Amino acid sequence: MKKILRSIAATFVIASSLLAAGASFGQQMAPKDDQLYKAFGEKAGLIALMDDFMVRLLADPRTGPHFQPANQQRVKEQLVDQFCALGGGPCVYKGVDMKSSHANLEIKKSDFHALVEVLQTSMDARGIAFRKQGEMLALLAPMNRDIITPK
Numbered sequence: 230m231k232k233i234l235r236s237i238a239a240t241f242v243i244a245s246s247l248l249a250a251g252a253s254f255g256q257q258m259a260p261k262d263d264q265l266y267k268a269f270g271e272k273a274g275l276i277a278l279m280d281d282f283m284v285r286l287l288a289d290p291r292t293g294p295h296f297q298p299a300n301q302q303r304v305k306e307q308l309v310d311q312f313c314a315l316g317g318g319p320c321v322y323k324g325v326d327m328k329s330s331h332a333n334l335e336i337k338k339s340d341f342h343a344l345v346e347v348l349q350t351s352m353d354a355r356g357i358a359f360r361k362q363g364e365m366l367a368l369l370a371p372m373n374r375d376i377i378t379p380k
């Protein structure tokens with residue numbers, strides 16, 4: 230009887246630690262404060278950033294063909310909310326998850342790098358501190374797994 234109880238307890242401990250790991254690694258960790266959101270100029274700064282970003286994405290021959298047929302206004306709005314939430318701001322991202330929204334878009338690794346490069350140009354143009362750019366890029370980088378189309 231004691232043995233059974235012990236094995237039930239062990240199963241419970243393993244299950245709960247797996248759940249805890251899922252909560253901290255599998256999902257986006259909650260930002261500890263809104264410093265990153267503030268460094269991006271809050272909501273108005275993010276709207277200006279995404280306006281600039283979309284213009285550059287469309288102009289760049291590597292990313293333009295992807296974004297031309299998209300609902301560009303919607304993508305910009307979703308990006309504002311996504312970056313706001315990632316930066317610890319008062320937003321909730323309600324858009325489509327990264328895997329579903331990029332499925333069937335045939336996105337290559339080089340397309341992902343191109344988009345990051347264009348984003349860096351936009352962040353520079355908005356005068357966002359280099360260190361803060363790095364913090365945001367570190368949050369975005371792991372999304373490549375869901376965005377790049379598997380070969």
Ligand code: HEM
Nearest residue numbers: 295296299300304307308324325330336340341344369372
């Ligand atoms: C870290 C990188 C990326 C992030 C954070 C990101 C984020 C987003 C978000 C938030 C949306 C809107 C989803 C919605 O409509 O609910 C979206 C849509 C879209 N993204 Fe990305 N994206 C990334 C990389 C890329 C890359 C590399 C490409 C192609 C070069 C791309 C092409 C698109 C297109 C074409 C849409 C619109 C899809 C449609 O029409 O429904 N994205 N992305």
